[in-house]
Structure formats: C-alpha cells, structure tokens
Amino acid sequence: MHLTNDLIFQNLSEGIFVLDEAGTIQKCNAIATAITGYQNSEVENKPFETVGDGQDDPIKYRYELDQALQKKRLVVEGWKRRKDGTRYWAETCYSPIYDDDQKHSGYCVLLRDISERKQQQVDIRESEEHYRLMVEAIRDYSIFMLNPEGIVVTWNDGGALIHGYVESEIIGKHFSVFYPPSEQVAEKTERELRIAQENGSYREEGWRVKKGGSLFWANVVLTALFNNQNKLIGYSKVTRDLTDRLKSEEALRQSEARYRSLVEQVADYGIFMLDTKGRIVSWNEGAKRIKGYTAEDVIGKYFSIFYPEEDIVNGKPAWELKVARSSGKYEEEGWRLRKDGTRFWANVVITAVSDSEGRLAGFSKVTRDLTERKMNEQALQESSILYKRLADELSITNSELSEVNRELEQFTAIVSHDLKEPVRTVRSFLHLMDMHVNQQKYELLKPNIGKSIQAAQRMQELIDNLLDYSQISKVGLQQQELTVDDLIGEAMQNLTDAIAHSGAQISVASSVKSLYGDRLQLVQLFQNLLANAIKFTNGSAPRVDVRCWAENGHVRFVVEDNGIGISSQNLEKIFEIFRRLHFTSQYPGTGVGLAVCKKVVERHRGKIWAESEQGGGASFHIKLPSLIN
Amino acid sequence: MRTLKLAIVENDEDERFFMSEAFRASHEFEIIGEFGNGDQLTEWLQAAPKQLPELILSDLNMPGKNGYDIIDELKTTNPDILVFATSTSSVASTREKCIRAGARDFIAKPDIFVAYDSFVSEFYRLACRYFGC
Numbered sequence: 001m002h003l004t005n006d007l008i009f010q011n012l013s014e015g016i017f018v019l020d021e022a023g024t025i026q027k028c029n030a031i032a033t034a035i036t037g038y039q040n041s042e043v044e045n046k047p048f049e050t051v052g053d054g055q056d057d058p059i060k061y062r063y064e065l066d067q068a069l070q071k072k073r074l075v076v077e078g079w080k081r082r083k084d085g086t087r088y089w090a091e092t093c094y095s096p097i098y099d100d101d102q103k104h105s106g107y108c109v110l111l112r113d114i115s116e117r118k119q120q121q122v123d124i125r126e127s128e129e130h131y132r133l134m135v136e137a138i139r140d141y142s143i144f145m146l147n148p149e150g151i152v153v154t155w156n157d158g159g160a161l162i163h164g165y166v167e168s169e170i171i172g173k174h175f176s177v178f179y180p181p182s183e184q185v186a187e188k189t190e191r192e193l194r195i196a197q198e199n200g201s202y203r204e205e206g207w208r209v210k211k212g213g214s215l216f217w218a219n220v221v222l223t224a225l226f227n228n229q230n231k232l233i234g235y236s237k238v239t240r241d242l243t244d245r246l247k248s249e250e251a252l253r254q255s256e257a258r259y260r261s262l263v264e265q266v267a268d269y270g271i272f273m274l275d276t277k278g279r280i281v282s283w284n285e286g287a288k289r290i291k292g293y294t295a296e297d298v299i300g301k302y303f304s305i306f307y308p309e310e311d312i313v314n315g316k317p318a319w320e321l322k323v324a325r326s327s328g329k330y331e332e333e334g335w336r337l338r339k340d341g342t343r344f345w346a347n348v349v350i351t352a353v354s355d356s357e358g359r360l361a362g363f364s365k366v367t368r369d370l371t372e373r374k375m376n377e378q379a380l381q382e383s384s385i386l387y388k389r390l391a392d393e394l395s396i397t398n399s400e401l402s403e404v405n406r407e408l409e410q411f412t413a414i415v416s417h418d419l420k421e422p423v424r425t426v427r428s429f430l431h432l433m434d435m436h437v438n439q440q441k442y443e444l445l446k447p448n449i450g451k452s453i454q455a456a457q458r459m460q461e462l463i464d465n466l467l468d469y470s471q472i473s474k475v476g477l478q479q480q481e482l483t484v485d486d487l488i489g490e491a492m493q494n495l496t497d498a499i500a501h502s503g504a505q506i507s508v509a510s511s512v513k514s515l516y517g518d519r520l521q522l523v524q525l526f527q528n529l530l531a532n533a534i535k536f537t538n539g540s541a542p543r544v545d546v547r548c549w550a551e552n553g554h555v556r557f558v559v560e561d562n563g564i565g566i567s568s569q570n571l572e573k574i575f576e577i578f579r580r581l582h583f584t585s586q587y588p589g590t591g592v593g594l595a596v597c598k599k600v601v602e603r604h605r606g607k608i609w610a611e612s613e614q615g616g617g618a619s620f621h622i623k624l625p626s627l628i629n
Numbered sequence: 630m631r632t633l634k635l636a637i638v639e640n641d642e643d644e645r646f647f648m649s650e651a652f653r654a655s656h657e658f659e660i661i662g663e664f665g666n667g668d669q670l671t672e673w674l675q676a677a678p679k680q681l682p683e684l685i686l687s688d689l690n691m692p693g694k695n696g697y698d699i700i701d702e703l704k705t706t707n708p709d710i711l712v713f714a715t716s717t718s719s720v721a722s723t724r725e726k727c728i729r730a731g732a733r734d735f736i737a738k739p740d741i742f743v744a745y746d747s748f749v750s751e752f753y754r755l756a757c758r759y760f761g762c
Contacts, residue, residue: 409722416718417690424717425641428741435743451643580692583640583665591692 037083068094164211292339651745667694
C-alpha cells in the first residue's frame with residue numbers, strides 16, 4: 001500500500017481540522033468526526049465556529065486564530081458542543097500553516113475531548129477545598145502544617161484560639177515559639193521532628209506557651225507527611241488544650257483523695273465498699289476498730305465473714321445485697337461478729353452505688369457498733385422496770401400502811417369511846433355502891449350491882465366483837481370452792497335458836513352452784529345479814545328471801561327482809577363500826593355486825609350495799625367476783 | 630349570874646340522870662329538855678317547843694343520830710343554838726373533829742358519872758365566853 005498524506009491525515013490518533021487562512025474548515029479527520037459528531041462533508045467550507053460552543057461567536061474564533069498566528073501556537077480550553085448538542089470540555093491547539101514560500105496558507109487545529117480529565121481536576125479541587133475549609137474551621141484543635149524545616153505554613157481557627165496568634169503573625173515562624181523558654185532548645189524540637197519522621201508520628205502531653213506567655217497543658221500529635229515519591233514534604237501538627245480537663249481531673253483526684261482520707265480516718269463508723277458480688281474492696285479505721293480486721297485481712301473477702309453462722313445458713317448476706325440492689329438501700333440492726341468471734345450489736349446500712357451510666361458499681365456499707373448503747377438501753381430499761389416495781393411495791397406498802405394507820409386511828413377511837421364507856425359505867429356504879437355502903441343504904445346496892453354486871457357483860461361483848469372484826473383482816477384469806485347452799489345452810493345452822501324463836505321463814509334460791517372464797521368469813525357474812533333480818537322486825541314473823549345468781553362475771557346475792565327498813569340517810573352509816581340506829585333496849589347489839597359484813601366483802605374484792613324503802617323492809621346486796629386473785 | 634337554858638342529849642339513862650342532877654344543883658343552868666339521841670332532839674325541835682334552849686350539851690356516841698349528826702344538823706336548822714360536845718374520849722383528835730364539824734367546844738366527861746360537879750362549873754365557864762355571863 002502506498003502511503004499518502006491524505007491517508008496519514010485520516011488515520012492520525014488526534015482529532016485534526018485543517019482551516020484555510022480565513023479560518024474556513026477545509027477538512028477534518030475521522031477522530032475529529034468521532035469527537036464532534038460532524039462528518040467531513042458537513043463541515044467542509046464552514047467557518048470553524050461551526051464546531052464551537054454553539055454560540056456562533058466568530059469574533060472569539062477570529063481572535064483565537066489571530067493569537068495563534070501571532071504566537072505560532074495557541075492552546076485554549078473551553079466548552080464545545082457536539083452535533084447532538086451535548087457539551088464536552090475541549091482542548092483546542094491552533095498552529096498556523098505556512099507554504100513553501102513561508103506564506104501563511106491556513107491553520108492546523110488539534111482538538112481533544114478532555115472532559116474526563118477536567119472532571120477529575122475539579123473533583124480534586126473541590127475535595128481539597130472542603131478539607132481546607134474543615135481544617136480551618138476546627139476550633140477545638142489547633143491544626144497546622146510545618147514544612148520539613150519546622151516552619152509554620154498553614155493555620156486554622158483552633159490554632160488562633162489555642163495559641164493566640166492570628167494567621168499573619170505565625171505563618172513563616174518556627175514552631176519552637178510554642179514551647180516554654182526552658183524547652184526552647186534546638187534539640188527538643190529537632191528530636192520531635194526526627195521521631196515523627198522515623199516513626200510516622202510523635203505524641204506528647206506537656207506545657208506549651210500561648211502568645212503573651214501563659215502556659216497551657218497540651219496534647220500534641222506531630223505527623224510526618226510524605227508525597228507519593230516518599231519524600232518528606234512537611235509535618236502536620238495537631239494540638240489540644242487539656243488545661244480544663246487537667247483541672248477537673250486534678251479537682252476530682254483531690255476530692256477523691258480528701259474523701260478517701262476522710263472515710264479512712266473515721267473511727268466511729270465502719271465504712272467500706274463492696275463490689276457487685278459483695279467482696280470487700282475498701283476498709284477504714286472504724287471498720288478496723290469495730291470488727292477487729294485489718295484491711296489486709298478482709299480486702300477481697302466476701303462480706304459474709306461478719307455474719308453469725310445462722311445468718312449465713314439462711315443466706316441473709318446475699319439477701320441484704322439483693323434488697324439494696326432492688327430498693328437502693330438496706331438497713332437493719334442485728335448481731336455481727338468481730339474477728340475474735342465476739343458478737344456486737346450493729347446498725348448496718350447497705351447502699352447500692354451506681355456509676356455515671358446508672359449501672360451497679362458495688363455497695364457501700366456503713367456499720368455502727370451499738371452494743372454499748374444497747375447495753376445501756378437495756379440496763380436503763382431494767383433499772384426502770386426495777387424502779388417501777390419498787391415504786392409499785394412502795395405504793396402498795398404505803399396504801400397498806402395507810403389502811404393500818406386508818407385502822408389504828410379507828411381502834412384508838414373505839415378504845416377511847418366504846419371500850420372506855422362500859423369500864424366507866426362499872427367504875428361509876430362501884431363508886432355509887434361504895435357511897436351507898438358508907439351511907440348504909442344497902443337496899444340500893446342490888447340494882448347497881450345488876451347494872452355493873454350488865455356493863456361488864458356489854459364490855460365483854462364489845463371486846464369479843466372487836467376481836468372478831470380485827471381478825472377478818474389479820475387472817476390470810478382462804479380460797480376454797482364453796483357451794484351457795486352450804487354457805488347459807490351453815491349460817492342458818494348457827495342461827496337455829498334465833499330462827500326458831502322468831503318463827504322466821506327463810507327461802508333460798510340460787511342459780512349459782514358454787515363460788516370461791518373464805519368459808520368462815522362468808523358464813524359470818526350471811527349469818528350477820530340473816531341475824532339482822534330476823535332481829536329488826538316490828539313484831540310480825542320475819543320472812544327472809546336469799547337469792548343468788550351470776551351476773552357479768554360476778555356472783556350476786558340479795559338478802560331481803562320484811563322488817564322495819566332503813567331510812568335513806570342511814571343506808572351508808574349502818575356499815576360503820578359501832579354505828580347503831582336503835583337503843584340497845586329496843587334492838588340489842590354492838591354495832592359491829594354490818595361492819596364485819598362490809599369488811600368480809602371488801603376482802604373478797606366485792607361490794608355490799610343496802611336498799612330500803614321506809615317501812616317496806618330492807619335488802620342487802622352483795623356482788624362478789626367469781627374468782628378472787 | 631345568868632342562868633343558861635340547856636338541853637341535854639345522852640343515850641345512857643343513868644349517866645343522863647347524874648348529869649342533870651349536877652346541872653340542877655348548880656343553878657347555873659335551866660334544863661329545857663333531855664333526850665336519848667339526835668332523833669329525839671330533832672323530833673322535839675320540829676314540834677316547835679314553847680321554849681328553845683340557848684345551848685345543847687350532846688354526847689357523841691349514841692344510837693341513831695349521834696353527836697356529830699346533831700352538830701351537823703343544827704348548823705342549818707337552828708344555827709342560834711350553840712352545840713357543845715362531850716364524850717368519854719379524851720384524845721385531842723376527837724375535840725378537833727367536833728370543833729371542825731361546828732361545835733363550840735368539847736368537854737371530856739368525868740372519870741365517873743357521880744362526879745359531874747366540876748364538869749358543870751367548867752362547862753358554865755366555857756359557855757359564858759359566848760353568853761357574856
């Protein structure tokens with residue numbers, strides 16, 4: 001095959017247009033057709049702007065052609081449109097063509113579609129721009145570049161904030177300006193750069209200087225930067241101001257240290273920490289003092305070592321932790337064990353401790369030894385019980401003494417009045433008789449002797465009754481089961497003669513079978529009541545009703561007669577000793593009977609009272625407890 | 630010498646007999662009435678007697694209304710009649726109790742009731758404090 005110029009032209013691997021000297025397209029090759037979409041025939045004899053940017057701008061192309069003619073070569077980049085209207089980024093290279101006579105005869109135009117390359121460039125630029133903007137906008141970190149010699153070549157907002165320099169002040173300066181004077185030695189900065197170069201980076205925390213000289217605690221990362229030929233092109237430096245973090249860390253450390261020493265020195269409270277499983281992780285002086293263990297003895301041990309065996313068997317320690325975990329706190333008082341095995345009474349508070357995320361971190365346990373206080377409380381209670389008992393005893397003794405005193409007074413009154421009276425009467429009559437004998441009036445002796453004997457007899461009765469009366473309170477109270485029938489029966493037996501003599505009718509009706517009490521005294525009680533019922537009549541035959549029934553845990557008696565009755569103002573007086581409502585001549589008696597009744601009933605912790613309507617008989621009511629203590 | 634109008638309350642008849650004998654013998658008292666106990670006295674007073682006593686000498690221990698009852702009752706029914714108490718008792722508490730109850734005074738009975746002479750003189754002396762004789 002013969003190589004012709006035209007053949008070569010058509011097969012060139014670049015898009016080629018040949019223009020005449022006026023810029024009119026003479027021909028284009030296949031690649032040019034592939035780029036523009038126009039066939040040779042479509043652009044032949046058309047101006048070059050036909051394959052331009054579609055703006056039909058002959059002035060611009062004329063200018064480019066002139067520039068090419070002047071400079072002998074012109075390369076321009078710009079948008080062009082294909083035949084189908086789509087855009088492409090074109091590199092157009094104009095070269096003037098001269099003929100053999102060096103006469104300008106046209107242009108050779110080389111056209112390249114460089115859209116793809118252009119897009120890559122644009123992308124890179126955009127990404128670099130983003131990155132730059134990002135770095136520059138970061139305020140919490142100072143991020144800047146050093147060249148291989150350590151000179152600052154870029155700056156960001158963080159740098160301005162942390163170091164205090166604005167960009168214009170620092171660009172071009174050596175990075176040693178950031179070091180305190182003591183470290184501004186060449187070796188230091190050079191060493192850092194060398195380490196970064198050898199290891200890829202250098203990290204450090206240390207003091208740095210701000211513009212103006214103030215220090216800050218900095219975290220510094222120096223990273224060596226290499227290009228794709230592995231040649232060192234500089235360093236990036238990232239600096240963070242840790243002063244605040246350091247301050248709060250220091251404050252925390254100090255507060256923790258203070259707290260720890262405080263807790264450790266507390267001697268009255270055992271304060272220690274448990275992990276989540278209940279193992280001891282800290283120990284203080286109080287815990288040592290109360291429980292007898294040193295920190296070495298117990299750290300790491302399960303806290304159940306302080307519990308008595310039965311608590312451990314019952315799973316109490318684990319249960320306490322469970323309660324503390326679920327409700328935040330467990331509190332109790334109970335026995336715990338010391339190292340030597342002795343017990344102490346402890347007040348215990350277990351508190352669940354959570355970390356900042358709210359997870360269980362362990363337990364604090366505060367223990368107080370309340371043994372002494374408990375002992376004191378108990379001793380106090382015991383002594384208070386003792387004193388109370390003593391006071392009660394004293395009170396009882398006092399009331400007993402008062403009673404004895406009252407009885408003594410009463411006895412004094414009885415002796416001075418009632419017993420003295422008959423003695424005086426006897427003595428008086430003896431005097432009278434003496435006078436009569438002296439006067440030889442013997443006929444007068446007889447009645448006076450009779451009166452003397454009467455008085456002496458009366459004195460005897462008084463003394464006997466008084467002894468009976470005083471006997472009631474002196475003899476210990478018997479407590480026997482007695483039937484009502486037997487009691488009344490015996491009383492009536494003792495009064496057989498009087499009943500027969502008076503012709504009395506006595507009826508007994510009881511719904512109570514038996515009661516508890518002192519037989520002798522209760523017989524005396526009913527005997528006296530029945531004797532009175534028979535005695536105080538107005539001549540008609542006495543009728544006496546004795547009734548007995550149970551009522552509200554008591555045994556009730558009524559002894560009712562059809563006698564003379566008792567006026568209302570005397571219903572209480574009749575129970576006083578030696579109190580008589582009638583003259584002895586009318587109704588004989590000493591005035592002791594009802595006083596004895598009252599005393600018997602009171603000794604049985606019961607109550608006695610009289611009811612009467614004038615002239616309508618009298619009834620004596622008795623209320624006795626079913627059981628006497 | 631002023632003669633005081635007196636009523637005597639004493640349950641023992643023999644005692645009362647010797648007592649009134651001594652009063653009559655002294656001429657210092659005129660006995661308006663003699664009673665065995667308070668009930669009899671009250672009954673007589675309620676019957677509006679022509680003549681009322683200026684003073685009453687009452688025993689303490691008596692059946693029915695006793696001396697204390699009389700002292701108590703006359704404070705309201707006959708406050709103008711002065712009541713003097715008497716008894717075999719010589720203990721101080723008896724005297725105090727009577728005066729506290731409203732009696733003008735208390736005179737212990739003589740050791741034997743045949744020796745009322747000095748008792749009467751003593752009683753007149755005490756009563757004169759109230760009657761200006």
